[in-house]
Amino acid sequence: MTAAAYLRCFAGIARREALRFVHQRGRFLSALVRPLVWLAIFAAGFRFVLGVSISPPYETYVLYETYIAPGLLGMILLFQGMQSSLSMVYDREVGSMRVLLTSPLPRWWLLFSKLLAGVLVGVLQCYVFLALARFWEVEPPALGYLAALPALVLAGMMLGALGLLLSSWIKQLENFAGVMNFVIFPMFFASSALYPLWRVREASLPLYWACMANPFTHAVELVRFALYLRFDPLSFAVVSVALLAFGALAVLGYDPQRGMLARRTAAA
Amino acid sequence: MPLPLTPLRAAALALALAAGPARAELVLVSNEKDNTVTALDGATLRVLRTVPVGERPRGIALSRDGRHLYVCAGDSDRVEVLDLETWQVVRHLPAGSDPELAALHPDGRRLFVANEDDNMVTVVDVERGVVLNEIPVGVEPEGMGISPDGRYVVNTSETTNMAHVIEADTGAVTANVLVGARPRAAVWDADGKRFWVSAEIGGTLTVVETGTWRAAATVSFAVPGVPPEAIQPVGMALSRDGARLFVALGPANRVAVVDTRSLAVERYLLVGQRVWNLALSPDGSRLYTTNGVSNDLSVIDTAGLRVVRSVPVGQAPWGVVVRP
Numbered sequence: 001m002t003a004a005a006y007l008r009c010f011a012g013i014a015r016r017e018a019l020r021f022v023h024q025r026g027r028f029l030s031a032l033v034r035p036l037v038w039l040a041i042f043a044a045g046f047r048f049v050l051g052v053s054i055s056p057p058y059e060t061y062v063l064y065e066t067y068i069a070p071g072l073l074g075m076i077l078l079f080q081g082m083q084s085s086l087s088m089v090y091d092r093e094v095g096s097m098r099v100l101l102t103s104p105l106p107r108w109w110l111l112f113s114k115l116l117a118g119v120l121v122g123v124l125q126c127y128v129f130l131a132l133a134r135f136w137e138v139e140p141p142a143l144g145y146l147a148a149l150p151a152l153v154l155a156g157m158m159l160g161a162l163g164l165l166l167s168s169w170i171k172q173l174e175n176f177a178g179v180m181n182f183v184i185f186p187m188f189f190a191s192s193a194l195y196p197l198w199r200v201r202e203a204s205l206p207l208y209w210a211c212m213a214n215p216f217t218h219a220v221e222l223v224r225f226a227l228y229l230r231f232d233p234l235s236f237a238v239v240s241v242a243l244l245a246f247g248a249l250a251v252l253g254y255d256p257q258r259g260m261l262a263r264r265t266a267a268a
Numbered sequence: 269m270p271l272p273l274t275p276l277r278a279a280a281l282a283l284a285l286a287a288g289p290a291r292a293e294l295v296l297v298s299n300e301k302d303n304t305v306t307a308l309d310g311a312t313l314r315v316l317r318t319v320p321v322g323e324r325p326r327g328i329a330l331s332r333d334g335r336h337l338y339v340c341a342g343d344s345d346r347v348e349v350l351d352l353e354t355w356q357v358v359r360h361l362p363a364g365s366d367p368e369l370a371a372l373h374p375d376g377r378r379l380f381v382a383n384e385d386d387n388m389v390t391v392v393d394v395e396r397g398v399v400l401n402e403i404p405v406g407v408e409p410e411g412m413g414i415s416p417d418g419r420y421v422v423n424t425s426e427t428t429n430m431a432h433v434i435e436a437d438t439g440a441v442t443a444n445v446l447v448g449a450r451p452r453a454a455v456w457d458a459d460g461k462r463f464w465v466s467a468e469i470g471g472t473l474t475v476v477e478t479g480t481w482r483a484a485a486t487v488s489f490a491v492p493g494v495p496p497e498a499i500q501p502v503g504m505a506l507s508r509d510g511a512r513l514f515v516a517l518g519p520a521n522r523v524a525v526v527d528t529r530s531l532a533v534e535r536y537l538l539v540g541q542r543v544w545n546l547a548l549s550p551d552g553s554r555l556y557t558t559n560g561v562s563n564d565l566s567v568i569d570t571a572g573l574r575v576v577r578s579v580p581v582g583q584a585p586w587g588v589v590v591r592p
Contacts (some may be wrong), residue, residue, distance in 0.1 A: 044493060060566055060578040061521070061538050139574065 009105050010113040017117035020087065031079060031125050032132070035072035039136055043068055055196050057228035065136040070224035071193025072133075073126045073148075074216060077156040078188060080122030082179055084114070085163030089170050101254070108251045111164055115247075118163075119156035126152050144227040151226035155219035158239050161246035162215075168253030191217040192224075215242040293549055294352070294591040295556055296337055297565060298325040299582025305339060305350060306581040310549060310590065313567065313579045319355050322348050327369030327412075328587040331394065332376030337589070338394065340367040340381065347381060347392065352591065362399050364390040369587075371412040371421070373436060380421050380436075382409040389423050389434065401439040405432045413454030413463055415478070422463055422476075424451035431465045431474075433481055443481035447474040453545075455504040455513070457528070466501035466515060473501060473515065473526070487526055491536050494520045503545035507570060508552030514568075516543040516557060523557055523566075525573060537575050539566035544585075550592040558585035 021028060046064045054061060091097035100110055130138070130145065140148075166179055190210050192200075197217070201208040211217050218238035225232040293310035303323050307316045322341025325348075329338045337350040340363070347363040347370060350356070363370070364383040367390070371380050378400065379392045389409055391401040406425025413422040414436065421434045424447070431451060433443040448467025451474075456463040462484065465474045473487040489499050500518030507514070512534070513526040522536040523543060540559025543566070547556050555568040559578070565585060566578040 054578060060575045061540060061562075063538055 006105060006109060009103060009109065010116070013100075013110070013113040014117040014120070017084075017114075017121060021121045027083070028125065031076060031083075032129060034079065035075050035129055036132060038068065038072055038075070039065055039133060039138075043136070053196075053198065055198060057225045057230040057232075063137060065133070066138050067196070068194055069130070069133050069138045070227060071191070071220050073129065073152065073223050074155065074159075074191070074193055074220040075188060076125050076129060077119075077122045077152065077159050077219065078184060078216065080118060080125065080156065081159035081161075081163035082166070082184055083163075084118035084160055085167035085170075085179070087118075088114070088164065088167035092167075107254055108247075111250055111254060112247075115157060115160045115164060118160050119153055122156045122160075123149070123152045140227040141229060144229055147229055148223055148226045151223045154236075154239055154243065155222055158215060158219055158243040158246065161243055161250055164250035165246045165253060168250060187214060187216040190214050191220060193217075193220050215239060218242075292592075295547070295565070296328060296330075296352075296589050296591065297558055297581045297585045298328045298339060298587040299584060300324055300326055300560070300586040301583035303341075304582050305337065306585070307352075307355075308565065308579070308581070310554070313565075313577060315579075315581065317355060318582060319350065321350060321357060322346060326586045327367070327382075328589050329370045329372045329379065330589050330591055332372065334591045338370055338372070338379060340370050340587075342366045342368055342384065347379065349394070359397060361392050361394060361397050363392055364388055364399070364402065369410060369412050371414050373414055373421075374416070374418040378436070380412050380414065380423075382412050382423060384408055384410065387425070389421070389432075391439065403434055403439045403441070405434075405441070406430050406444075411452050411454040411465065413456055415456050415463070416458055416460045419460075420478075422454040422456075422465070424454055424465055426450045426452070426468075429467075429470075431463075431476060445474075445476050445481050445483055447476070447483060448472040448486070452502045453504050455506055457506065458510045464504060464513060466504055468500040468502055468518065471496060471499045471501065473504075473513075475531070485531055487531050487533070489515075489517060489520075489524055489533060489536075491517070491520050491522055494522070503543075503557075505546040505548050505555060508548065512570075514546055514548075514555055514570075516546050518542050518544065519561075521559075523555070523568060535573055537568055537573065539568070539575055540564045540578050545588050547588040547590045549590050556588050556590060558588045560584045560586060 043065045191214050218235040222235035222239050295308040295310050297306045305319045305321050321339050322344030324343040325339045325341050327340040339348045341348050345365050347361040347367055348357045349359040351358045363381045365386040366384045367381045368384040369382045379394050381390045387407055389403040389405050393400050405423050406428025408426035409423050410426045411424035421436050423432045429449050431445045431447050432441050434441050447465045448470025450469035451465050451467050453466045462477050474483045475485040477484045498519045501515050502518050503516040505514045513528050515524040519542050521541050525534040539557045540562035542561040543557045544560050545558050555570050557566045564578045564580045567576045569576050
């Protein structure tokens with residue numbers, strides 16, 4: 001199999017994702033409205049609460065809006081990851097996934113292409129959000145926008161891989177509500193997205209450790225540090241390991257011979 | 269632990285160096301509760317030294333040659349002269365009871381000192397170390413602003429709610445202008461045609477015209493998410509081009525940026541808690557703020573109007589001056 005074939009395969013999957021994205025403008029808008037609601041309404045109520053202590057990567061006091069912006073970028077990537085997992089379930093139900101999996105290219109490449117294509121859409125949403133966030137005085141250094149790109153891609157891949165893994169478990173489209181309740185909400189709230197971890201630690205030590213164990217926390221911190229031109233090795237390590245783990249499990253899960261797909265087919 | 273992202277940091281540093289001239293300024297901060305003065309390097313914001321001074325140091329002023337710092341040590345009832353080369357207090361100036369704030373006349377000799385609990389402005393000759401004059405003013409004198417030509421000294425009295433315009437040479441009070449409640453600082457425009465008075469309780473600025481001594485306008489503040497009673501304007505600093513006035517808003521933890529022509533508030537910048545006093549760097553590119561409750565100093569980039577950093581200093585930092 002040549003590199004050209006791999007690329008053609010990626011281009012095909014990416015075009016399909018892009019088409020989905022173009023045709024579902026409502027989905028793009030809602031993906032933006034969600035974090036903007038948090039920024040404009042939720043953050044406004046908390047303006048006077050935070051800003052008592054300086055925590056890295058910030059070198060001075062920041063408004064709550066500035067604090068939660070990286071968390072909301074994480075939220076965009078998290079929803080995008082889950083949404084692409086939703087689309088996997090849909091693809092499987094209508095049969096296009098089976099067509100895709102009959103491709104002579106290795107399965108991991110198909111899943112990786114699917115993942116990357118979804119992440120690129122998510123990253124685009126992130127930059128649109130960052131541009132709008134300037135109206136709320138969320139103004140990281142200019143170079144930070146560039147430095148955040150690899151962090152956003154890596155974080156997006158990790159969350160997307162988690163989505164892929166989940167999608168191999170979900171039997172039907174209707175079960176997506178369960179993903180919302182059992183994955184998205186706990187991951188988002190038990191993280192550093194909305195409040196700094198030193199605050200969480202003061203409130204509850206077990207919750208603090210739950211946040212520290214949550215890969216979403218590290219995805220958010222990786223993006224937060226990168227936006228302010230800093231590199232957080234711990235976050236990088238956790239996000240990378242989580243990406244490899246979720247990715248490997250997803251590849252297994254989509255193995256028709258041994259994976260969860262096989263078990264399900266047998267059951268049905 | 270976070271590490272600096274070296275190439276990017278280097279690039280950012282290179283940009284910063286290319287954008288502005290190198291700084292070698294010294295930032296001096298009085299720490300009201302520590303009885304010390306902290307000296308920081310303006311370029312790195314590193315604390316160079318902490319020097320013990322008299323009790324409750326608040327207002328500080330530089331000598332004209334930049335060699336000495338006059339420190340109002342209120343509870344020691346004196347103004348101390350700190351030598352900025354030997355870092356020793358070399359002299360005490362008689363300055364009446366409870367000196368809170370001092371301003372040096374452009375002649376470099378006369379220091380005008382507000383005596384908070386004595387309702388007096390004391391004029392001290394800094395060379396001979398003698399009191400030249402004692403001028404009775406309102407209750408709790410505080411702010412002190414000298415016109416650019418050196419003709420007038422404006423003193424504010426916190427309890428009388430007035431700005432007293434004093435002839436610098438005779439000590440005669442020319443006018444008493446009613447301003448906002450609990451007036452604090454007084455700052456003159458560079459052309460001397462008007463001066464600004466901040467009112468801590470009133471939450472406003474009053475603009476007073478020279479000559480007629482009328483309150484020509486007031487500026488009010490409103491910070492989203494901050495209760496109005498927390499907005500307490502105190503220290504002020506005019507930008508070098510005179511287009512902007514920076515106003516410390518106390519427990520609102522913000523510095524307001526006021527357009528001096530339209531009198532509109534352009535922006536509120538978040539700094540440390542209970543920001544009290546302000547000082548500009550000699551080139552006007554940076555504004556330093558003392559944050560009395562969070563015990564730190566914030567630095568504002570005046571071109572980009574953004575707070576760059578906050579660094580810890582002593583306890584209850586109060587006054588700040590910058591030596592080139």
